Amino acid sequence: MSNDNSVKTGVDALLDLLKEKGKTALSDAAKELGIGESTIKMWVEFLVEEKVVGIEYKFTKPYVYLNEPKKREQGRIIEQEKIDISMFKKDFEKRATSSSIPEQQASYLWKDHLLNQLEIEKPFFFREARKRSIEDIDHLWEAYKQGLING
Numbered sequence: 001m002s003n004d005n006s007v008k009t010g011v012d013a014l015l016d017l018l019k020e021k022g023k024t025a026l027s028d029a030a031k032e033l034g035i036g037e038s039t040i041k042m043w044v045e046f047l048v049e050e051k052v053v054g055i056e057y058k059f060t061k062p063y064v065y066l067n068e069p070k071k072r073e074q075g076r077i078i079e080q081e082k083i084d085i086s087m088f089k090k091d092f093e094k095r096a097t098s099s100s101i102p103e104q105q106a107s108y109l110w111k112d113h114l115l116n117q118l119e120i121e122k123p124f125f126f127r128e129a130r131k132r133s134i135e136d137i138d139h140l141w142e143a144y145k146q147g148l149i150n151g
Helices: 011-019 026-033 035-048 086-098 102-130 137-150
Strands: 051-060 061-066 071-074 077-080
Touching: 011 026, 011 035, 011 061, 026 061, 035 051, 035 061, 071 102, 086 102, 102 137
Parallel strands: none
Antiparallel strands: 051 061, 071 077
């Protein structure tokens, strides 16, 4: 059961769309979400790099699909790994370390990357919050932003 007062990011909406529809043309996803195709492409490039989604081309038209979460067996129970921001941060830091970037600089680069992505997400966040008649959207945005930065 979903909470109608929750606000999702554009990336969340894209992932939800892929869960619902399966493989989707990138242009169709952009139209359905009301987000520019160049923004969707940028998200998809990052998500492909992080192995969250895959992309394939039919002729020259790109189709995006959700990769199955990895499963690991513990006895007879199979768990799905939770995908969250900390996974992306750890991977980012790991790649920075392997590129000989000092830890402090990698941390700064992560925060800068995250803030840039958040600015791209902000219009979508506000639009979705207004649709749900959420009050004090600025405060909610700041709380969301701080949660991601500090999380």
